[in-house]
Amino acid sequence: MTIAIRPATPGDAAAIAHVRIASWRATYRGIVPDPYLDAMQDAPSAALWERVLAAHADAATVVVATDGSDIVGFAAANRLPEPKRGLDSELTAAYVLPGWLRAGIGRRLVHDAVRAQRDRGASAMIAWVIAKNRGARTFFERLSGELLVEQPFEWDGIELVEAGYAFRDLDAVVARCNEWPAAAPGRLH
Numbered sequence: 001m002t003i004a005i006r007p008a009t010p011g012d013a014a015a016i017a018h019v020r021i022a023s024w025r026a027t028y029r030g031i032v033p034d035p036y037l038d039a040m041q042d043a044p045s046a047a048l049w050e051r052v053l054a055a056h057a058d059a060a061t062v063v064v065a066t067d068g069s070d071i072v073g074f075a076a077a078n079r080l081p082e083p084k085r086g087l088d089s090e091l092t093a094a095y096v097l098p099g100w101l102r103a104g105i106g107r108r109l110v111h112d113a114v115r116a117q118r119d120r121g122a123s124a125m126i127a128w129v130i131a132k133n134r135g136a137r138t139f140f141e142r143l144s145g146e147l148l149v150e151q152p153f154e155w156d157g158i159e160l161v162e163a164g165y166a167f168r169d170l171d172a173v174v175a176r177c178n179e180w181p182a183a184a185p186g187r188l189h
Contacts, residue, residue, distance in 0.1 A: 003105055005112050008062040008074060010053040015071035016064065017045035023095040031132045032158060052076075061116040065096070065105045072100045075109035077117045077125065085148055087166055089122035094136075106139060111177035118170040125170060131161040140165040143176050 008016065021040045028037060053062060059079035064071045073096035079089050091113060096105045114125060129136040131150050141147075145165030153162045167173045 002067065003072070003103075003108070004066050005063055005108050006066065008053055008064045010050050012064055012071060012074075013049035013053055014042060014046040016049045016062070016074050017042045019071060019074055019095050019097055020045060020093065022097055026098040027133060027135065028130065031130060032155075032160070036156065036158060059120065061113050061120075063109055063112045063116070065100075065109055067100075072097045073105045073109055075106075075113040077113040079117065079120060079122055084126055085164070085166065087124040087126040087168070089117040089125045089170075091125055091127040094127075094139075101135075107143075107177050110143065111174060114167070114170050114173045114177070118174065122170060123168075125167040125173070127165045127167070128162050129165070131163045137163060137165075143167070143173055 021042060024032070024040060025037045052060070057078070060076070061078065062074060062076045065073040074093065075091065075095075076093040077089060077091045080087070084090070091110065094106055094110055094113070096103075096109070117125060126148070127140055127145065129140065131137075145167055148164045148166045150161055150163045153160055
């Protein structure tokens with residue numbers, strides 16, 4: 001395994017959509033209704049990511065993790081036009097294909113997304129997760145995320161609860177990502 005992290009390009013949109021949908025289907029069974037998960041399609045999601053990646057927004061960061069030419073994960077973050085709860089940036093996505101979890105890929109993706117936002121002047125970040133996603137919550141807590149709030153929200157007509165985690169010192173998050181040990185070799189598949 002040789003995982004590389006690089007900035008995403010518009011040509012990565014279909015692979016990013018695939019990673020997102022595969023991650024949702026694996027993670028949210030029993031949390032999000034199965035018919036919704038089963039109906040998710042790569043094409044509409046890819047079209048959205050093509051628009052995001054083609055926009056060249058100075059405030060946005062999208063990075064991908066690759067194993068050779070295959071994209072196995074991605075993360076996205078952006079500056080907020082108005083701070084939310086005193087936080088001026090947001091981690092909007094961090095997904096890794098199910099077969100690649102627990103290999104340190106998510107940590108590396110978050111590291112690069114956070115670092116890019118910090119380098120663009122952000123000082124603090126918020127990350128949202130569906131509250132019943134225990135794996136993501138543990139991940140953010142290991143990165144020293146501070147639970148700010150749990151609140152109801154609606155996603156495509158589905159009533160859910162989200163948890164918001166604050167990262168008030170982006171330098172500390174970058175350092176925490178660097179010190180967190182990587183998974184042992186052979187734990188990937």
